[in-house]
Amino acid sequence: MNDEWSEAVDVRTQAADRLREAERSGKPCAPVRDLVGTAAEGYAVQEINTRLALTEGRRLVGRKIGLTNAAVQKQLGVDQPDFGMLFADMAYLDGLPVPTERFLQPRAEAEVALVLGRDLVGGPFTVADVIRAVDFVLPAIEIVDSRIADWDITLADTIADNASSGAFVLGNTPRSLQGLDLRLAGMTMTKGGKEVSTGAGAACMGHPLNAAVWLADTLGGTDFPLRAGDVVLTGALGPVVPAVAGDVFEAHIEGLGSVRAVFA
Numbered sequence: 001m002n003d004e005w006s007e008a009v010d011v012r013t014q015a016a017d018r019l020r021e022a023e024r025s026g027k028p029c030a031p032v033r034d035l036v037g038t039a040a041e042g043y044a045v046q047e048i049n050t051r052l053a054l055t056e057g058r059r060l061v062g063r064k065i066g067l068t069n070a071a072v073q074k075q076l077g078v079d080q081p082d083f084g085m086l087f088a089d090m091a092y093l094d095g096l097p098v099p100t101e102r103f104l105q106p107r108a109e110a111e112v113a114l115v116l117g118r119d120l121v122g123g124p125f126t127v128a129d130v131i132r133a134v135d136f137v138l139p140a141i142e143i144v145d146s147r148i149a150d151w152d153i154t155l156a157d158t159i160a161d162n163a164s165s166g167a168f169v170l171g172n173t174p175r176s177l178q179g180l181d182l183r184l185a186g187m188t189m190t191k192g193g194k195e196v197s198t199g200a201g202a203a204c205m206g207h208p209l210n211a212a213v214w215l216a217d218t219l220g221g222t223d224f225p226l227r228a229g230d231v232v233l234t235g236a237l238g239p240v241v242p243a244v245a246g247d248v249f250e251a252h253i254e255g256l257g258s259v260r261a262v263f264a
Contacts, residue, residue: 011035011036012035012036012041012044012045012048013048014035015032015035015036015045015160016045016048016049016052016160018030018032018035019032019045019049019147019148019160019161020049020052022104022147022148023104023147026101026104027104028104028105028146028147028148028149028150029147029148029149030148030149031148031149031152031153031154031157032045032148032156032157032160032161033154033156033157036156036160037156038156039080039082039155039156039159041156041160042082042155042156042157042158042159042160043159043160045159045160046084046085046159046160046161046162046163049162050085050162050224053085053087058087058088058089059087059088059089060085060086060087060088060224061086061087061088061091061229061230061231062086062230062231062232062233063083063084063085063086063215063219063226063230063231063232063233064083064084064085064086064142064163064165064168064232064233065081065082065083065211065212065214065215065232065233065234065235066081066082066083066084066144066158066163066164066165066235067080067081067082067155067158067163067235068081068203068204068205068211068234068235068236069199069203069204069235069236069237069238070203079155080155081205081211081214081235082155082158082159082163083163083215083218083219084159084162084163084164084165085162085165085224086165086168086231086233090165090166090167090168091167091168091169091170092167092168092169092261093169094169094170094171094172094259094260095260095262096262097262097263097264098143098167098169098261098262098263098264099264100243100244100245100263100264102166102167103143103145103166103167103243104145104146104147105145105146105150105151105242106143106144106145106166106242106243106244106263107143107144107145107240107241107242107243108141108142108143108144108189108191108240108241108243108247108249108261109141109142109144109189109197109236109237109238109239109240109241110139110140110141110187110189110197110199110236110237110238110251110253110259111139111140111141111142111204111233111234111235111236111237112137112138112139112140112182112185112201112204112208112234112237112253112256113137113138113139113140113168113170113171113231113232113233113234114134114137114208114212114231114232114234115134115135115136115137115138115174115229115230115231115232116133116134116135116226116227116228116229116230116232117133117134117135117136117228117229118132118133118135118228119133119225119226119227119228120133120216120219120220120225120226120227121220121225121226121227122220122221122225123216123217123220123221124217124220125213125216125217125220126213127209127210127213129213129216130209130212130213130216131177131209133216133226134177134212135174135228136174136175136176136177137174137175137176137177137180137182137256138170138171138172138173138174138175138256138259139170139171139251139252139253139256139257139258139259140168140169140170140171140233140251140259141168141169141189141249141251141259141260141261142165142166142167142168142233142236143166143167143168143169143243143261144164144165144166144240145164145165145166145167146158146161146164147161148161151164168231168233169259169260169261170231170259171256171257171258171259172259173256173257175255175256175257180255180256181201181255182201182207182208182209182255183200183201183202183206183207183208184200184201184202184254185200185201185253185254185255185256186198186199186200186253186254187199187200187201187237187238187251187252187253187254188251188252189238189241189249189250189251189252190249190250190251191241191247191248191249192247192248196241196249197238197239197240197241198238199236199237199238199239200237201237203236203237203238204234204235204236204237205235208234208235209234211234211235212232212234215232237253243261243263244263245263245264246263247263248260248261248262248263249261249262249263
């Protein structure tokens with residue numbers, strides 16, 4: 001039994017090393033599904049690299065929820081949500097340059113971002129619990145990225161790869177949840193002034209708060225529950241769009257305003 005456990009740990013470490021080397025070198029790697037085949041194994045790999053990042057001094061500032069949108073699930077060939085870690089060095093400012101060379105295969109998507117004012121530890125949680133915990137809401141553009149060549153991913157691959165996270169840009173005008181109907185909030189994202197993605201809050205698990213409840217329940221009993229101050233990117237409101245140097249994306253979400261991601 002101990003030999004089996006040691007072998008499993010070694011395989012997960014190999015997967016974590018492969019993904020980390022791809023990020024370090026800037027060269028996408030082969031999928032890791034030859035080493036990990038389930039969501040649970042993927043999260044174990046993700047945790048290895050999360051803990052390493054923390055020991056290196058990176059600061060955890062939130063989570064991203066991925067694969068909440070049916071269109072995005074279809075694009076990536078998966079059928080359930082996942083989550084990844086957000087670190088402070090992944091955050092860029094609205095309208096200021098984002099260094100494209102940081103990424104391997106970047107894509108942009110518009111999302112609703114929740115910023116928490118209370119911890120969400122334990123659970124299970126109700127939507128009322130989550131609403132009470134939300135301090136304010138912002139529009140966001142998430143820059144998703146894959147360390148795996150050609151985005152050739154299964155669910156286990158993307159989870160191991162920190163849910164294919166890259167960076168994020170938050171808008172600068174906070175809004176209260178009070179009076180907002182995020183389910184009906186329409187989203188339009190343009191690239192260079194041309195519309196490239198549309199959607200609404202209902203595309204995100206029926207409502208962005210539904211996604212947040214799922215995340216709070218999933219993390220509440222782990223070593224990394226949601227804490228006051230955390231940013232929660234609730235998931236794409238429309239199709240994901242490839243990004244290259246020189247692209248300027250602007251996302252407008254009804255009731256929340258706009259945010260821009262400028263690829264240097």
